[in-house]
Amino acid sequence: MTHVSELQFPLLKVLNADGTVCGEIPDIPAEKQREMYRGMVLARTLDQRAFNLQRQGRIGTYAPFSGQEAAQIGSFALLEQDDWIASSYRELAGLVYHGLPLAQALLVSMGHPHAGYMPENLNVFPIQIIIAAQTLHAVGTAWASKLKGEKNVSVTYFGDGATSEGDFHEALNFAAVYKVPVIFFCQNNHWAISVPVSQQMATPTIAQKAVAYNMEGIRVDGNDVLAVYTAMKKAVERARAGEGPTLIEAVTYRLGPHTTADDPTRYRDEEVWKGWQERDPLIRYRQFLQSEQLWSDEDERLAWEEAKQKVEEAVEMAESFPKPDPAALFDHVYESLPDDAAEQKRELQERLTRGEGY
Numbered sequence: 443m444t445h446v447s448e449l450q451f452p453l454l455k456v457l458n459a460d461g462t463v464c465g466e467i468p469d470i471p472a473e474k475q476r477e478m479y480r481g482m483v484l485a486r487t488l489d490q491r492a493f494n495l496q497r498q499g500r501i502g503t504y505a506p507f508s509g510q511e512a513a514q515i516g517s518f519a520l521l522e523q524d525d526w527i528a529s530s531y532r533e534l535a536g537l538v539y540h541g542l543p544l545a546q547a548l549l550v551s552m553g554h555p556h557a558g559y560m561p562e563n564l565n566v567f568p569i570q571i572i573i574a575a576q577t578l579h580a581v582g583t584a585w586a587s588k589l590k591g592e593k594n595v596s597v598t599y600f601g602d603g604a605t606s607e608g609d610f611h612e613a614l615n616f617a618a619v620y621k622v623p624v625i626f627f628c629q630n631n632h633w634a635i636s637v638p639v640s641q642q643m644a645t646p647t648i649a650q651k652a653v654a655y656n657m658e659g660i661r662v663d664g665n666d667v668l669a670v671y672t673a674m675k676k677a678v679e680r681a682r683a684g685e686g687p688t689l690i691e692a693v694t695y696r697l698g699p700h701t702t703a704d705d706p707t708r709y710r711d712e713e714v715w716k717g718w719q720e721r722d723p724l725i726r727y728r729q730f731l732q733s734e735q736l737w738s739d740e741d742e743r744l745a746w747e748e749a750k751q752k753v754e755e756a757v758e759m760a761e762s763f764p765k766p767d768p769a770a771l772f773d774h775v776y777e778s779l780p781d782d783a784a785e786q787k788r789e790l791q792e793r794l795t796r797g798e799g800y
């Protein structure tokens with residue numbers, strides 16, 4: 443029997459996995475459509491390079507996003523420079539598309555303090571590791587925008603696992619009560635580390651959680667960049683028109699490990715994984731663009747070549763940043779260090795002076 447919630451929240455789709463059309467194509471200028479695909483190519487190139495850099499010991503733990511490029515770029519494509527973005531660690535594809543310098547994306551996994559300095563021209567919060575905490579920050583900026591009479595929207599990105607956190611529910615409730623211009627964008631990638639979404643929640647969808655807060659909910663195929671664009675457009679228009687928040691569930695799949703410290707072969711069904719590889723968002727969108735005469739084999743070759751070059755330049759730039767002082771770990775948290783932390787900092791500095799490791 444179909445659960446009632448699945449009837450209320452059907453999956454919004456525009457493209458089939460083979461790139462053929464099964465829904466209403468959103469109105470997007472041709473050059474923007476091409477630019478969105480180039481953004482996906484750049485993101486995939488960055489992701490693969492970062493993974494290899496970690497294996498070579500040149501960056502630290504890294505959280506790959508391959509498979510989730512359409513969910514991110516299809517939604518970031520609707521955002522303006524002054525919109526507020528509060529994301530997690532798995533949104534580098536979208537953030538880079540929005541203007542985060544590639545080198546800075548790499549510095550995140552180098553543990554470099556500069557990774558937290560977001561470009562002045564963007565309203566982007568530093569990447570959040572505490573699951574769901576950023577949902578509240580976005581509600582805060584959205585509330586501020588509403589009070590100031592500004593037209594910008596706030597968007598928070600988070601995963602399926604984040605919906606089990608109290609912060610998520612507090613954020614949705616506050617946003618709905620105060621009708622603030624915020625979009626809750628959940629990338630349901632089917633996993634919270636090794637916990638499958640079926641164990642994470644008793645509801646068959648995440649979108650239906652919107653009902654409890656009396657807000658709009660949309661469930662969309664997260665591997666279909668055009669469907670994501672359509673869903674996000676509705677949510678952004680509602681928010682800018684003062685009609686309140688929207689919860690979007692983008693159904694996608696994490697093709698890689700949770701992080702470079704994880705081995706998904708220990709818990710993942712390989713057949714299911716292969717099925718999702720066939721639904722790769724890049725393949726689908728490229729086939730669509732080619733069928734529309736918007737993309738050629740030469741465009742494809744150039745896009746990957748340019749992406750590779752940009753990523754290599756970024757690696758060089760990130761690696762040329764001066765190494766941070768390890769003792770800086772103690773800075774920027776307290777106005778004046780508590781005694782025990784001050785003692786630890788002194789000890790660390792002494793070890794470093796003696797040339798010992800830490």
Ligand SMILES: Cc1ncc(C[n+]2csc(CCOP(=O)(O)OP(=O)(O)O)c2C)c(N)n1
Nearest residue numbers: 532571572573601602603604631633634635
């Ligand atoms: C409050 C909190 N609890 C636990 C963790 C450890 N942790 C890091 S990632 C993660 C899983 C999150 O899954 P999901 O929200 O689906 O995001 P995804 O990693 O799949 O993008 C957990 C539990 C954390 N960072 N913060």
Ligand SMILES: [Mg+2]
Nearest residue numbers: 601602633634
């Ligand atoms: Mg997840």
